[in-house]
Amino acid sequence: MELEHVADFSSGGTPSKSNNEYWNGNIPWVSAKDMKSPRLLDTEDHISDVGLANGSRLAPAGATLILVRGMTLLNDVPMCIASRDMAFNQDIKALTPKHGVSGTYLNYALRAAKPQLLASVDLAGHGTGKLPTDILKSIRIWLPNVEEQQRVARILEALDDKIELNRRMNKTLEAMARAIFQSWFVDFDPVRAKASGESPDSICQRLGLTPELLALFPGSFEDSELGEIPAAWRVGSLDEVLVLQRGFDLPAPDRTPGKFPILAASGPSGTHHECMAPGAALAGRQPCAGSA
Numbered sequence: 389m390e391l392e393h394v395a396d397f398s399s400g401g402t403p404s405k406s407n408n409e410y411w412n413g414n415i416p417w418v419s420a421k422d423m424k425s426p427r428l429l430d431t432e433d434h435i436s437d438v439g440l441a442n443g444s445r446l447a448p449a450g451a452t453l454i455l456v457r458g459m460t461l462l463n464d465v466p467m468c469i470a471s472r473d474m475a476f477n478q479d480i481k482a483l484t485p486k487h488g489v490s491g492t493y494l495n496y497a498l499r500a501a502k503p504q505l506l507a508s509v510d511l512a513g514h515g516t517g518k519l520p521t522d523i524l525k526s527i528r529i530w531l532p533n534v535e536e537q538q539r540v541a542r543i544l545e546a547l548d549d550k551i552e553l554n555r556r557m558n559k560t561l562e563a564m565a566r567a568i569f570q571s572w573f574v575d576f577d578p579v580r581a582k583a584s585g586e587s588p589d590s591i592c593q594r595l596g597l598t599p600e601l602l603a604l605f606p607g608s609f610e611d612s613e614l615g616e617i618p619a620a621w622r623v624g625s626l627d628e629v630l631v632l633q634r635g636f637d638l639p640a641p642d643r644t645p646g647k648f649p650i651l652a653a654s655g656p657s658g659t660h661h662e663c664m665a666p667g668a669a670l671a672g673r674q675p676c677a678g679s680a
Contacts, residue, residue: 392525395452395483395494400476403435403443410439417444418476420458423466426499426548428453428474435475444475447482450491452498456481456524461517463657465505469495481524493537496544497529571595572605579618582607636664 400418403410413436422431435444447453447470454467457479469491476482483498485491498505504527505519512518531537571577572595581591582605592602609616612623626632638650638660646661651670 389529389531390525391483391498391527391529393486394489394529394531395485397521397525398445398447398482398484400447400478400480400482401444402477403439407439407442409436410442411435413437413439415440415446416472416474418447418453418470418474418480420455420460420466420479423453423455423468423480425552426468426495427471427552428468429471431474440475444477445482447474447476448484449473451482451484452491452495453480453482454498454519454524455479456519456521457512457516459516461506461509461519462515463652465502465509465519467495467498467502481521488534489531490534490537490541492541492545494529496541497531498527501527501529568596576605576609576618578602578605579607579609583609630669633665633668638664 405411411434413434415435415437416428416431417433417435417439418428418431419433422428440446449470449472451470452467453470453474453476455461455465460466470482483494485494505524508523509517509519532540577595578591578597581595582588582602588599588602591597592599606619606621608619610619614623617623640658643650643658644661645659648660648663649656650658650660
């Protein structure tokens with residue numbers, strides 16, 4: 389069944405940002421930067437009731453939000469399901485399920501149709517992608533009875549819950565790794581503890597070290613051009629320990645699909661049969677503000 393018979397389509401908008409009365413309210417306002425997970429719980433920006441009435445529109449909880457304009461569309465078609473009533477901007481369409489259609493099932497059906505949607509993206513100028521509304525409305529999905537829709541949705545939701553749990557665990561582990569690195573190699577806590585005369589057992593217990601690891605840290609400091617550093621360590625530059633290499637130009641006609649993902653600034657962008665940078669650490673040349 390075509391999407392236009394399954395969901396009601398609505399377009400969003402942006403209240404004037406020069407009017408402070410419209411912003412920093414209690415209504416989540418969705419833009420492309422918020423669409424990073426299948427379920428959207430909150431947004432970076434919020435608008436007021438006055439802002440909603442003067443330039444935006446509300447999508448009800450359970451609606452699927454899909455990006456229809458933006459550079460991201462050249463590599464992906466971001467979409468998410470609204471977990472609460474949310475306003476959204478003009479680059480996004482809200483698909484509200486009609487009677488007899490499960491919003492969760494609709495969201496999964498659209499996610500399954502991503503390859504077809506991505507193939508339908510046009511260029512709107514200046515490298516911006518555009519997903520035409522008429523094409524979106526013509527996408528066909530399989531629509532069983534509502535009981536079957538709900539059964540399918542429950543199974544897929546359970547898998548999404550597991551994925552989200554794993555994502556949170558990975559985020560926690562990453563934060564722990566950053567904290568350990570900060571403690572050991574920026575604040576030099578093991579060296580300071582040894583220099584203060586603290587017992588090895590106490591240091592290991594407090595800092596989560598094994599005796600073997602603790603033995604690798606010196607017990608004193610020496611001066612350097614950067615200030616105090618652990619004794620016998622030295623100050624150097626990155627080019628002494630790594631080779632900095634720019635990315636490879638790999639146009640679509642030159643790609644052979646395989647098991648290695650192709651990474652672009654906006655995220656995954658296909659696959660290739662050959663690994664072009666084995667064992668390398670990757671960093672974008674144009675990171676987002678506040679992160680790298």
